[in-house]
Amino acid sequence: GIQVEQSPPDLILQEGANSTLRCNFSDSVNNLQWFHQNPWGQLINLFYIPSGTKQNGRLSATTVATERYSLLYISSSQTTDSGVYFCAVEISGGSNYKLTFGKGTLLTVNP
């Protein structure tokens, strides 16, 4: 099956710092999404971004489908940004509805 690798696995920041999270995938995809899971377990959809660039406030994401990677940028980080960030992809022509999740990046933002 498709491989989804996220880096770094862990990241510690001071409040106000910027960061870039990466998601590499091993096959062509027609669906790529970024999620944030807060310390209480709530999973929030941040971006649906199979290609191109999107921005939402301090967060932005870019997917270069031809090179099989996606980046999530967090600017001016806040303590509420702490949690696990997951990238999930659906393979082109593969099992419908099946998103494959990466192992996530655990982000800790210290005050």
Place this chain on the structure above:
Amino acid sequence: DTEVTQTPKHLVMGMTNKKSLKCEQHMGHRAMYWYKQKAKKPPELMFVYSYEKLSINESVPSRFSPECPNSSLLNLHLHALQPEDSALYLCASSHDGLRGSSYNSPLHFGNGTRLTVT
């Protein structure tokens, strides 16, 4: 707040009990999902319903029995579970996109049910 509502938030059950998890959404989504998440792991897909019909069963043991009574509701019936089934159970929904997939459709999760099997 999430637009996908799950109840209960927490559940403790014995191995001989029968219980049900409930999920409801009113976004008009026609695809609904059950995921299981163990601590420090990503969510794992269990079941997918599309237009109230079971579309995917990821070889889940029969002690987990899904049900989709209508387009807004999704249940997960639990019976004779094992302690290793303790986990966070997440419901999700999405529009049913082109070619019967989640193509072009963000996934929306509920807050989950934390299940402990004793």
